[in-house]
Amino acid sequence: MTSYHDDLRLAHVLADAVEPLTTSRFRAQDLVVEQKADLTPVTDADIAVEETLRSQLKRTRPRDAVQGEEQGLVGHGPRRWVVDPIDGTKNFVRGVPVWATLIALVDGDEPVVGMVSAPALGRRWWAGKGTGAWTGRSLTGARRIQVSKVRRIADASMSYANVRDWGSIGRREEMLALMDDCWRSRAYGDFWSHMLVAEGAVDFAPEPELAEYDMAALAPIVVEAGGQFTGLDGRPWCWSGNALSSNGLLHDEVLGRLGNADETS
Template sequence: MMLSRAFPIVSPVTTYDDDLRLAHVLADAVERVTMARFRSQDLAVETKPDLTLVSDADRAAEELIRSQLSRTRPRDAVVGEEFEPTGHGPRRWIVDPIDGTHNFVRGVPVWATLIALVVAEEPVMGLVAAPALGRRWWAAKGSGAYAGRSLTSATRIRTSGVQRLADASISLSSVTSWDAVGRTDAVLDLARDCWRQRAYGDFWSYMLLAEGSVDIASEPELALYDMAALAPIVTEAGGRFTSLDGTDGVFGGNALATNGHLHDHVLERIGL
């Protein structure tokens, strides 16, 4: 009599490689728009009701991304900075056409297009494309984090192994931005205890952290589209990304990212 042998049923692993490739295609298309307008003499700039700036390049870039997503991912929702959300369902593309608009309009090359995919309220893919710096960073859940010029020219990146504040490099937003949450003194005290203090700003602080050049990055006021693309890159590089109350993820309206080793201690110092 032959005995049957039972094998465990293995569920297929969900990957987001196709979505990541699409994000690169979107970034290629947007780059042609944004770089053509960067340092342009006829760039049109307006002040939005929340007193932030928006340029014609911001709107054109987001319109292009939305148009391409409507063709390639018609069932997915899209959330962006410049236009109302569209679509429904568990898959949402989160887009910031130009993160660092103030830099963009002043001719500073530190700005980027942020493209993320959130599935069931979890950021599972993120791409940060900074064409004026000639660099991109990207990650998909379970696939690691990478930096380079393109998918075919990439290096895997990792956060640092720094474990003491005295050896840490910290990047913060403007000091005055912390006034709104009443943490200015605590943040300054933390910065004084670190080896090096800088304010690289916007997406760049978090990408330098993912590469291991910075160990702590934090901002007290952020929108979903500011963070959604950053978190997968930081976490896949080995770091941790939470709100200032310690909740993992990108839905708390602020951010603390570290190499992981320093996270709990930093939360004790500046957490809300």
């Protein structure tokens, strides 16, 4: 099996490089916020972080392609780095500390390295194919994480983003019913929902609308922690425009209630 240890180390180096940028602009009085064509916000921090990541990758991995939220795909080949400079920009803009830089390496169609750097929470989560999933402030003092062993929806804790978004795919009532049937539901949102799944603190997290750069770094962490990460159509990884992460034991049941496999087959 191909080793991605060097790429995972590089992901830590990249996170080290951009954390000073994000933390210095978080809650800054002069933060510049603009609106993109899709009506989502973008800040000067988003742009600066992506430019820094692209510059570092051009120097250290010149043969790899780079895909980012703000500047799209540059380069070609089987290996590409997929980055979201600030996942949770709306939180970032409002001073909520739940935001992160997402860095992933995709080899072919498989995300093989995932790095989630959330400096305002004082945490990172990371994984490489075959290395297990880990969390901590850095490589030093990290601890390995695993998904939960909860087997019943009635005993499960779920996390989600915005219930309103489920109406866009015609699953709002199904989502509300699932929330009612769970032991507990909380809207931790964005990357954090899925990292809590990987840690075993949450048992599953469905998302109705996501881009590749929102998911590519999350998927290998959940999978290396022993869970599953698919689209709502059951397709592995992050290529379906939506997602379900889970401990694996609840995956099929949640897909049966929220999924759309019969609509896309």
